[in-house]
Amino acid sequence: MSELLYLIVLFPLIGFLVNGLLGRWLTERQSGLVASLTVAGSFLISAWLLLGLLTLPEQTRRLTQTLFTWIPVGELQVHVTYVLDPLSAVMVLVITGVGLLIHIYSIGYMRGDPGVRRYFAYLNLFMFMMLNLVLSDNLVVLFLGWEGVGLCSYLLIGFWFSDESKARAGMKAFIVNRIGDAAFIIAMIMLFDRFGTLSMGDIAWLAPGVSGDTQLLTTITMLLFIGAVGKSAQVPLYVWLPDAMAGPTPVSALIHAATMVTAGVYLIARNAALFSLAPVTMATIAIVGVITALFAATIAVTQNDIKKVLAYSTISQLGYMFMALGTGAFGAAVFHLMTHAFFKALLFLGAGSVIHGMGDEQDMRKMGNLRHSMPITFGVMLVGVLAISGIPGLSGFFSKDEILWAAFEHGGGVNLIYLAGLLTAGLTAFYMSRMLFLTFFGQSRWADGKQPHEAPSVMTVPLIILAFLAIAGGYLGVPEALGGHNLLHHFLSPVLSATAAGGHMANEAVEMLLMLISVGVAGSGIYLAFRIYIDKPETAVTLQEKFPLLHRLSANKFYVDELYRAIIIRPFEMVSELFWKGLDVKIIDAAVNGAGRALSNIGGAVRMIQTGRLQHYASMLLLGVAFILIMIMAS
């Protein structure tokens, strides 16, 4: 059974090689078909293996397969070992499942693009790397996937590289991620130094043995967390994600919403045993998470680009997941990761459908009243917005409430993290409804020549499936308070059990009350958006004029990019220029050139003794011999 594991990873690699090497002999349709079929193969095998996993007793649900030893250097033995346990099974299914739908959607979205084969090759490579990331037992192989998905992210953000701003956005994503990756590498070195292994299974097993060394554990987990901050776009390294929207929209859905950006959450959940021994790091994670959630939500409120709204929303929701991780609710974080993958992929693909139908228009101010011309897109977007807002019955409600409950319980009552989370939930409901209202309701504001139209069925069918998942995904984790069994939680608990993965013995009445509160907050967010953007569209302008400072701050993303430019990039450029023009040109180059010129001059002078006249040479010879003789005699 477990010997099938490698196939999950192999299929997308084959797809990548076929599309990448033989792409020029494939038609556009064949290329998309190859890419989708390979991912479908991975998905089917993952599903089959999951079924097999479920038949095993709870504590032994772990399939492993060692393929070969990648790096055998002394004590460092890096085996390529794939592990399918409940955590990686959830990740693999989300990745291959959502990935498959996005591959199919891409066939429609990318139709007619001259680079479509390159696109599918990158997408398959991404799937290969992402599956390596979540299946590997070894941190080095995980890091290979980690860097691989970063590379694919770079390639796909800059997919239309002839547009310089898009190429730059790709570079920005790559460079910002380097900061986190550097910390990740240091953490790996420290782990190897302390544990003598980089296998995460072994480390989790050995970790309790060093629980006394709090400082070491805090340092290591902090460094790993910095790596996660870069990859998962948390404050202060989130700045690359909004710019990453320059890529094709399905890429934003796959990489920058559903899968790659959740790698940081996965990394921490996977090393839960290590993290739960470092309370300082856990507190930091919770604080960073909650700041990110709230901060990004306030920016999303005023964005006019439909994809930017979704990008900031993604950052905010990732902040939610980190909040859950920080409060020790690893299961809740993974649950939200899954539901978020469903509804955010849905929202992105829906936005892609809108952009497609509007002829590459992304500005919501030039949309409006699209619900008649795009009924299917409208329907699924409505589901997505309700799900992310946390309306009961849809997936976001269950996962978000579990996180809020974890925050409440962790703080032993009402606390700042819980309140900030609640406020974020309200803001989320508000800005997502705003997006929906601006796009699909009100007056049509598009230019006269535009003919908004519904997307072809190759795009709408994945949307409908995702909409179904965005509703149904939540029923894997219905809390006990609502009479459910929290299936996902129990499924994950063997992996995350080192910690109190979620204590649900507490008061069910309190839990119900909290749910009512968050539903109330979400509802008022939606109502507010309704009042401002549908009931009285002029209120938006009045509000802007009333609070010009607040509006400017939010609309300009709190000038964080400008701030980074001023305090990091500018000084860096100035120092670089100093080194270039001062040190490099004036000292190093001058020294090298001077040495060269001196040698050339000396050579020019000395060569004059080579006269070409035999007798000059003979006299030199004679003088030389005479000199040597004199020396011999003198001694």
Next chain:
Amino acid sequence: MVVPIHHVIAIAAILFTIGVMGVLFRRNAIIVFMSVEIMLNAVNLAFVGFSRFHGNIDGQIFVFFIMTLAAAEVAVGLAIIISLFRNLSTTDISEINRLKY
């Protein structure tokens, strides 16, 4: 009659010096070449003289080798001079100075 060793050395030194002067100051390539031969023969003379003085035959064996070598060298050297003359119509070595800076 035995020639004293210092006479032999003096003659050899004079011959050698004549040869050196010829090599350094004559301009005709053939004369320069002959001067080289004089230097070789000066050395030969010194070898023979010392050989007799020490009663050791080794020096004379060396002389045979040097004479053989000189014969071979003459063959090559004259060939070079002829070739030079054919190409440059001169044997004046002060004019043959093309291999310079």
